[in-house]
Structures are given as C-alpha cells and as structure tokens.
Amino acid sequence: MNSEPYMVTIIIPVYNVSKYIARCASSLFEQTYPNIEYVFVDDCSPDDSISILMSVLERYPKRKDRVNVVKNITNCGQAAVRNIGVKHCHGQFLMHVDSDDWLDVDVVEKCVGKQLEEDADIIVFDRKIYKNDGVHIYRAKEVTTAQAMAEQMLARKREISIWGMLIRTSLYRDNNIACREGINMSEDYQTSPRLVYFAKNVAVLHDTYYNYENRNMTSISARFSEKNTRQELVTLDILGDFVKDKEPSIIQAYNYGRCIQLCYYRHNAAYYKVWSMWDDLNEKLKEIPASIYSQLPLPYRIGWRIKSKSMLHIYVACLKFMKKYVFEIVIFLI
Numbered sequence: 001m002n003s004e005p006y007m008v009t010i011i012i013p014v015y016n017v018s019k020y021i022a023r024c025a026s027s028l029f030e031q032t033y034p035n036i037e038y039v040f041v042d043d044c045s046p047d048d049s050i051s052i053l054m055s056v057l058e059r060y061p062k063r064k065d066r067v068n069v070v071k072n073i074t075n076c077g078q079a080a081v082r083n084i085g086v087k088h089c090h091g092q093f094l095m096h097v098d099s100d101d102w103l104d105v106d107v108v109e110k111c112v113g114k115q116l117e118e119d120a121d122i123i124v125f126d127r128k129i130y131k132n133d134g135v136h137i138y139r140a141k142e143v144t145t146a147q148a149m150a151e152q153m154l155a156r157k158r159e160i161s162i163w164g165m166l167i168r169t170s171l172y173r174d175n176n177i178a179c180r181e182g183i184n185m186s187e188d189y190q191t192s193p194r195l196v197y198f199a200k201n202v203a204v205l206h207d208t209y210y211n212y213e214n215r216n217m218t219s220i221s222a223r224f225s226e227k228n229t230r231q232e233l234v235t236l237d238i239l240g241d242f243v244k245d246k247e248p249s250i251i252q253a254y255n256y257g258r259c260i261q262l263c264y265y266r267h268n269a270a271y272y273k274v275w276s277m278w279d280d281l282n283e284k285l286k287e288i289p290a291s292i293y294s295q296l297p298l299p300y301r302i303g304w305r306i307k308s309k310s311m312l313h314i315y316v317a318c319l320k321f322m323k324k325y326v327f328e329i330v331i332f333l334i
Contacts, residue, residue: 005033005034005035005112006035006091006092006093006112007035007036007037007090007091007092007093008033008035008036008037008091008092008093008094008095008108008111008112008166009036009037009038009039009085009089009090009091009093009094009095009169010028010036010037010038010039010094010095010096010097010108011039011041011082011085011086011089011094011095011096011097012024012025012028012038012039012040012041012085012096012097012098012099013041013043013078013081013082013085013098013099014040014041014042014043014045014049014050014053014099015042015043015044015045015049015075015081015099016045016046016047016049017045017047017049017099017100018047018048018049018052019100020099020100020101020213021049021052021053021056021099021100022052022053022055022056023102024097024098024099024100024101024102025053025056025057025099026056026059026102027102027103027104027105027211028097028102028103029056029057029059029060029063030060030105031103031105031106031107031108031109032105032106032108032109033108033109033112036063036066036091036108037066037068037089037090037091038063038066038067038068039068039070039085039088039089040053040067040068040069040070040099041070041072041081041084041085041088042069042070042071042072043072043075043076043077043078043080043081044071044072044073044074044075049099050069050071053069054069068088070084070085070088072084076181077181077182077184078179078184078187079179079180079181079182079183079184079187079190080179080181080182082096082162082179082187082191083178083179083181086169086172086178089169091169092168092169093112093115093166093167093168093169094166094167094169095108095111095163095165095166095167096162096163096165097163097210098163098212100213101163101210101211101212101213102211103209103210103211104208104209104211106208107125107208107209107210108166110125110205110208111123111125111166111205111208112166114203114205115166115203117203118201118203119201120199120201120202120203121146121167121168121171121198121199121200121201121202122146122165122166122167122168122171122195122196122199122201122202122203123165123166123202123203123204123205124140124143124149124164124165124202124203124204124205125140125164125165125166125204125205125206125208125209125210126138126139126140126164126205126206126207126208126209126210127140127159127164127209127210127211127212128209128210128211128212129212129213129214130211130212130213130214131214137209138159139206140159140164140204140205140206141158141159141204142204143202143203143204145202146196146197146198146199146200146201146202147197147247147249147250149196149202150193150194150196150197150250150253151249151250151252151253152253153189153192153193153196153257154193154239154243154250154253154254154256154257155253155254155256155257155260156256156257156260156261157257160188160189160192160193161188161192162187162188162191162192163188163210163212164210165192167195168199171195171198171199172195174198175194175195175198177191177194177195177198178191179191180234180235180238183231183234183235183238184231185228185229185231185232185235186231186232186235187235189232189235189239190235190238190239193239193242194239194242197246197250224265224268224269224271224272224274226274226276226277229265229268229269229277230277232261232265233265233280233284236258236261236262239254239258240254240258255288255289255292256292256295258288259285259288259292259293259296259300260296260300262281262284262285262288263285263296263300263303263304264300265277265281266278266281266282266285266303266312267300267303267312267316267319268316269281270309270312270313270315270316271313271316271317271320273309273313275309278309285304299319302315303315303316
C-alpha cells in the first residue's frame with residue numbers, strides 16, 4: 001500500500017452564502033489531512049461570497065495551490081453544480097460540503113484512516129444538526145452490506161443526503177452517475193442510493209461530525225410547494241428507471257420508499273389545499289403494489305383509505321395538532 005496519503009477532493013457549491021462561507025471555508029482549510037483539493041463552484045452568486053472566500057484563503061497559504069474556483073457562466077442550480085464539481089475532481093475520493101455547513105477539523109483524516117482500514121468505497125460518518133431547540137447528534141446507522149444500505153436508502157429508512165460521506169470518485173465515473181440537471185429538489189436522493197448500490201464495501205465512522213444548521217424550517221419555508229414536489233416526483237421516476245432491472249429486494253425497497261413519499265406529498269397537498277396535484281398523486285399511488293400497503297406506518301395506511309379531499313385535510317390537520325401539542329403535553333405530565 002502506498003504510504004503517501006491519496007488526494008481527497010472536497011466539492012463546495014457557492015451561491016448567496018456570504019454569511020456562512022467563512023465558517024465553512026475555515027473548517028475545510030484547517031483540516032488535519034494534508035492532501036486535499038478544494039473545488040468551489042460559483043453558481044453566479046449575486047453577493048460577495050467569493051471575495052470572502054478568497055479573503056479567508058489568504059490565512060492559509062499552504063492551501064492556495066489546491067483551491068480551484070469554478071465560475072459558471074449562468075446560474076445552473078444545485079444538481080448541475082454537483083455534476084460540475086465531480087467533473088473537476090482529481091481526488092481518488094471526494095466529499096460534498098454545502099457552503100453554509102462545516103466539518104470538524106479531523107473529519108477527512110479520520111475518514112481516510114477508516115477507508116484504509118476497511119478498504120471501503122464509501123465511508124458514512126456522524127452529523128450534528130443545529131436546530132432552534134438545540135444541537136441534535138445523528139449517529140450514522142451501522143451497515144451490514146452495501147446493498148442492504150442501498151435498500152435502506154431507497155426505502156427512506158436511513159439518511160439519503162450526499163453530504164456526510166467520503167465517496168470513491170470512480171463510483172461516479174464508472175457507473176455514469178450524475179444528477180438530472182434542472183431537478184434541484186432531492187438531488188441527493190437521485191445519486192446516493194445508486195452510488196451505494198455499486199460500492200463493494202461501505203463502512204461507518206463515529207464521533208467525527210458534519211455540521212448542518214437547519215435554518216430554513218420556518219412556518220413559511222416549510223409549506224408545501226407544488227414546484228418542488230413535482231421535481232421530487234421526477235427524482236422518484238429517475239430511481240424507478242434505475243431499479244427496474246435490479247434484484248427483487250431493491251425493487252421492493254424502492255416501492256416502499258416511493259409509497260412513503262407519495263403518501264407524504266398527498267397529505268401535505270390536502271393540508272395546504274394544493275388540489276392541482278390531487279389527481280396526479282392519486283394516480284401514482286395506484287401504481288404501488290398492494291402488498292406495500294400493510295407495511296406502511298398506521299397514519300399513512302389510514303390516509304391511503306381516505307378518498308375525500310376535505311376529510312383528508314381534516315385528518316392531516318388533526319395529525320399535525322397531535323404531533324405539535326398532545327405529545328408535548330404528555331411529555332410534560334410524565
């Protein structure tokens with residue numbers, strides 16, 4: 001085995017993140033691992049994110065010759081930016097880090113150490129989510145096989161984000177894996193199950209963190225968006241094309257995950273009264289094998305049987321009320 005550490009590429013999309021880019025870049029330039037290439041993809045950011053980035057870089061002269069800022073001619077969106085980053089990657093392994101997030105300073109070093117120890121194609125590591133009510137630590141679920149992990153992802157039974165992983169670059173190139181450009185919602189879900197499926201070995205690393213600040217879950221931004229949901233439906237179709245000739249367990253996992261997502265979209269469409277999607281979602285649910293129904297969580301099994309728009313609206317409103325208030329009262333009384 002080569003004693004010289006191999007190169008790891010970190011891909012960072014940049015768009016309108018002037019408040020956060022310094023924190024992100026500092027955490028990347030301060031990594032304890034020496035052999036890192038940085039690919040910042042400027043998606044025509046309208047603010048001074050890039051100038052702030054370059055100012056931060058001045059404090060890390062040893063990193064300067066490893067920084068590549070790729071400037072898009074036009075704004076392309078998150079899916080295209082991820083593809084561009086992979087295209088410019090020279091590392092044997094890569095990571096995706098969003099520019100409003102940050103890494104613990106030893107993440108890359110520990111991931112490489114685990115990769116060498118396990119001879120893994122993908123390393124999954126822990127994450128901290130910063131919410132209004134405090135910091136939540138999410139330990140990466142253990143993995144038995146790569147296919148089992150792919151099935152969990154397809155079934156939406158584990159985290160599907162592309163960040164929080166060290167990925168062998170050849171998985172993208174050898175298997176022609178890329179995001180569908182223009183489909184910027186759930187672009188992670190388009191690629192992460194496919195990458196894991198083609199991996200020979202996946203390993204889990206604990207106690208080093210990807211840090212994510214959940215700053216968008218306001219009452220307004222959390223509302224149901226028809227535009228975003230229609231993009232997410234395209235992602236489900238992309239994965240459907242991928243799994244159609246795969247093992248029965250992969251197809252079963254996909255059908256379950258697809259059903260969960262469709263039920264979720266249908267509930268939100270009813271709650272927010274976005275009736276323009278009602279017929280489309282009902283037709284797509286008819287495509288789900290009947291055997292999946294009994295496996296669903298009880299709230300979705302009940303919701304599936306409700307055919308009336310107004311009744312489903314009332315039902316989902318009751319679920320949201322119970323989740324927000326009743327459970328809090330029970331916890332308080334206990």
